Structures are given as C-alpha cells and as structure tokens.
Amino acid sequence: MRFMPRTAVPWLERPVLVTVVALLALLVFVFAWIGMQVSRKDSLKLLVMQGTTFTEALARASTNAIASESFYDYLVHRRFNEIVAILNDIPLDKNADKSLQQIVQRHDLKAVFICDLEGLTISSANIEGEQGFLPDFVIEEVRDLASDAESFYVLLFHQGEEVGQVDHYYLRLTNTLDRVFVIVADALYYAEGLRQTQIGYLVQNMAREAGVEYIFYQDTDGIIFSSRSTGQLLAIESDPFLTTALESDTIVHRLYQFQGREVLELVRPFATDEYPFGLFRIGLSLEGFHVVSRGFDRLMAILAVAMFGLLLFGLLYFNSRQKRRQISRQYSEIKSSTDVIFDQMHTGVASINLSGTISIANRAFEQILGLNEVLGHKWNEVVLTQGLSLRQLVEWKDKSEDHEIKAIIDNVEKTLLVAVSEFSMVGLNSSGLVVVIYDITQLKEYEEASARRQRLSEMGNLAAGVAHEIRNPLNTISIAAQRLAMEFTPENNKDEYQAFTGEIRKEAKRLNSIMTRFLALARADKGQIPRVMLNDFFTEFGQFLRLEAENLGIDVKIDIQSDIAFDVDPDSLRELFTNLFNNSKEALTGRSHGQIQIIACKQDNFVEIRFSDNGVGIEPALREKVFTPYFTTKEAGTGLGLPTAHRIVSDLGGTITVKESESGGTEFVIRIPA
Structure with a gap:
C-alpha cells in the first residue's frame, strides 16, 4: 500500500491526521483482537478434531484388541481339543505311558496326566526337567470338574515363581466321564501375545504419543485402567459433565484442570463384553496450543503498538492462517495414518x-x-x-x-x-x-500336513512289528518252496509241480518287495546326507527316464536352473522322481504324443520343481487322497508310490501339491527349502 506525500493532500491537517491515526490504531487493535479470538477458536477446534480422531482410533483399536483376545482363546482351545481327541483313543494298558510320552514330544507339551475323578494319577508322561506330579491346586480343580455336572473342561493359566514360567493346565473329562485328562503346556507365547493385544497395553502405547497427557477408562465404580497415576478424581455421578457424556452417543470435550495443568479432555462412551459400560477419557496437552496462541497474541500486540498499518496486519494474519493450515495438515496426516494402518491390515x-x-x-x-x-x-x-x-x-x-x-x-x-x-x-x-x-488357507494346509506326518509316524511304529511278524514266516515259505523245487521231484506232472513251486517263490518275492516299500514309506534314513547339485543329478537320472520313455513313446523335457543345490540322499531323490515318473507313465498309457516335463528354479529361499504330464489327469475330488497310503485307482497298484514321494519331500522340510497341468494332465509342485 502506498501513501501520497503530505503536501499532496493539503486538507489532511494535523488534527485530522491524529484522528485518522487514532482511528487506524483503533481499527488495527480491533482487527488484532478479533484475529486473536478467531485464531484461538480455530486452533482449539482443530485440536478437538485431532483429539476426536485419536479417540475414535483408540476405541476401534480397543474393540479389535478384545476380538484378538477371543481369537487367541479360540486357537488355544482348538489345539487342546485336537490333543484330547488323540488321548481318548489311547487304551490304559502297560504301553499307556509310552503313548503319552510320544504325544508330549509330538505336540511340544510339558506333561500329560490321566487321572481318576479324585485327582489320583493313573498314567502320565512329561519332558525332562518337568515335575512328574500335579500341583495341589490342579488336583482340586480336577475334583471340582468331576463334581460339576455341567462342565466338561477347565483351562487354567498359571504364573510360576521364575521369570517367564507361564503354563496352561487344560483339564478335560473323558468321553466315558470316568477319568480326567490334564494337559500341561508352555503358555509364554500365549501370555506375550495376550499382553500385546490387551487394552491396557494398547493404552500405554498410545499414551506415549506426543501431546497425550493421560488415558483413563472409568465406569460408575471408578477407574478400571489408566496410563498414569490418576490421583483424586471425581466419580461419574459427582461430575455433571461425565454424567452427560455417559448418556451421549458421540464424543464430547471440555477444558479440564488435571493435577494443576489445563488439558483438553475428550470423553467417549465405550462398551464391550469384557468390560463394563464406561467412559474413555483422553487428556491432550494444551501446551502447544498456548504456545501458538501466545505467539500470535504477541504479534497482534506488536502490530497494534507499532501501527504498521493494514499491510503488517495482513501479513501477520496470513502467518496465523499458515499456522492453522499446519494444524489442519497435521490432522490430515493423522487421518491418513489411520487409513494406512487400516489398509495395511492382513485381515x-x-x-x-x-x-x-x-x-x-x-x-x-x-x-x-x-x-x-x-x-x-x-x-x-x-x-x-x-x-x-x-x-x-x-x-x-x-x-x-x-x-x-x-x-x-x-x-x-x-x-x-x-x-x-x-x-x-x-x-x-x-x-x-x-x-x-x-x-486361513495356509493354516489349514499346515494342519493337514501335521496330521499326515502324525499318521506316517504312527505307521512307522506299526511297520516294525508287521515286518518282523510277516518276514520270518515269509522266508520260511520261500525256502520251503525252493527246497521243494530242487530236492523233490514227483514222478507225475513234473511241469505242473515246477510251475506251482515257482509261483510260490514269485509271490513270496513280491510280498517281500511290498513290505520293503511299506517300511520305506514309514521311516526315513537318518544317515549322512550329501549336498546334491540338481542339474548334475538330472544329467544322470534323466538318461534313465528318457531311455524308458522312448520305449513307451513318451517325450521327456527337463529344464533345471544351473545353481540349484540342497542336502538330500540321492537314492531318496531318485525314488521320489521314479514314483512320479511311474505315475505319469501309467497316466499316459494308450495315449499318443505323451509328454512329461520337469522344470526346476529357485524362488526366494525355496527350490520349486514342477513335474507335469499331459495324461488323463486326476479328478479334483481325488487329489487330496493321492498321498494317503494304499489309496489307488489302478488295479495293479499298491498305493505306496505317491505316499512315499510325499514322505521324502516332508523329510526335506518341503511340500508337494497336485493340480491340473496346463495341458489337462497332472502337475506335481514340489517346494523344498534351499
């Protein structure tokens, strides 16, 4: 703004000038005072909006935390119910302790007890270093459970004397209602997960945000939890503002004196199944607000005293507007952060x-x-x-x-x-x-893989006994048949006699081969395992595959990435791909232009091998059953080839899945840690 020289306006005499200056000073003062009030009001309004967003985020996070608690409990109960289902099938004989010990090791438990209804131990198993008896408080719970006609289980959470010693005691009546299973498991992971999802933990973390003075949760009986020491606080019924807030369905706020300091308090009603109906009280510091307000007041005062005119006033007002925009930008950033958190959830x-x-x-x-x-x-x-x-x-x-x-x-x-x-x-x-x-697709796959490994483990125990009981008489039959063929010659029907003895030896040999494959499925070799370059392996093994495939009119294509290597027994690897080849070979029987393709590449920390053909394929309903021992759709099949392949991959810590190939046949996808 420009002013004309005084001489250019002769009518602007000194009295008029004084009057104009006084009017301008008054105008500047009025504008300054209005600007101060508007700035205070706008800044406080933005702070309230900021606090409202924070309060809503706290309430939403608290609801999610409670939901997470319930989900943790669901997973714990589900795990123990699966173990109880196994325990119900264990007979109480001389091998009961051994069976319980296997369950303890397999499911990473501390101990398992089978008690009568008085709490006396019938059978038990525990890991080394864990006490082999039940504490008195658990025995009392066993008796209470036995006497309660409506309850079938109890889950106890026990904090030990040592740091980090947290245990779960799961008590469950048997199906016959005459015994009680007691499962003891380490609950440290549960306690830590529960701690990080509890509202108290959440409140402590959010209370560390800059500008947050306190966070309380209060009901009509008093403070339920808080982020800091509260001192003396009025009960809800003694505070009209809190009484009104309790009946409101929105967030309300006020300026409140807390421990000698003025804070902006925001109050929101909150109710869940875990906590009684009450109020979230969030106190936000007004220190930054006062700093901004005092700074603006000083600027307005300097403007009024110096009377630098409307230009200076405009500049200072622009400065205050900039500060308000900054607060608004901070509010937008907080809202954006909340949106980002919501958008990055895995749920x-x-x-x-x-x-x-x-x-x-x-x-x-x-x-x-x-x-x-x-x-x-x-x-x-x-x-x-x-x-x-x-x-x-x-x-x-x-x-x-x-x-x-x-x-x-x-x-x-x-x-x-x-x-x-x-x-x-x-x-x-x-x-x-x-x-x-x-x-929960991956979780389900882990559960199915775990169940399959458990079945194979149980089959291993059965296999040793079956092999011993069958092979001895089988050897006797084979030797007897051989002696009959060599040492005894009938006078009549010699050819028929030789055919009968030969058939006995052949079938005995076939039965022995089946037993050998059964044992190979049920147990793995624990010897020294060398490191195998997959490309070198298929250079040698591929010749064998192509030789047999050419005789059958099948085209074999092998594409292996050059730098793939992992620790594996070459014989096991050969058996794995031989079984897959045999499966594809049978699927291509009677089909012209049969093709088998083997592709291997490295992806992150895994080696992925795809074995596919263009055969008749496997029906979707049967794909989950092909790895089950003795399941086969072929008249001459034993049902052990693909289960053996699955066992070999599992021993390597990998997975094998089956799906339809691009050509309409079958594709096996193997993923092994590199």
Missing part, C-alpha cells in the same frame, strides 16, 4: 450400508477375494464368491460365532473365516454390516 474388512453398497473396504479384503475397486459398488454385483452372498451375511449377523467356508478364487481354493456384525451410528444416521474375513 479383510468391509462395511455394507443398508442399500447393499460397499462403503468401506481395505486392500486385504480385495486381495483375499481377488477383487479391484469395490467401493461404491453393490455387494452382490462384485462379490460373486460362493457362500458370501448378501443374504447369507444377513443371516450370519445375529450369530456370534465365525463361519468357515471354502471358495474358489482366481482358480485357487481358499479357506476363509468370516465374521459378520451389525453396526449403527445414531449421530451420523448410518447403519449396516461389518464383514471381517481371515484367509
């Missing part, structure tokens, strides 16, 4: 409004269901997965349990755990459904 979360439109969905939700850009679309138009129709979700919303479904997504079968709940926000006049989806 799929989506909400559906009353019209059936998806209003919220994170990235995990789209990835699990193989979708893109679902926001704003009708649920039934974009979610076509079987078992997840909107009608099905509505039926589930009133049920508290999770629902497990199997679905084909992007040509891959997945196992999903789905939880549905109803939400209603009265203040925003909004309601609908919240859908939470967990992809």
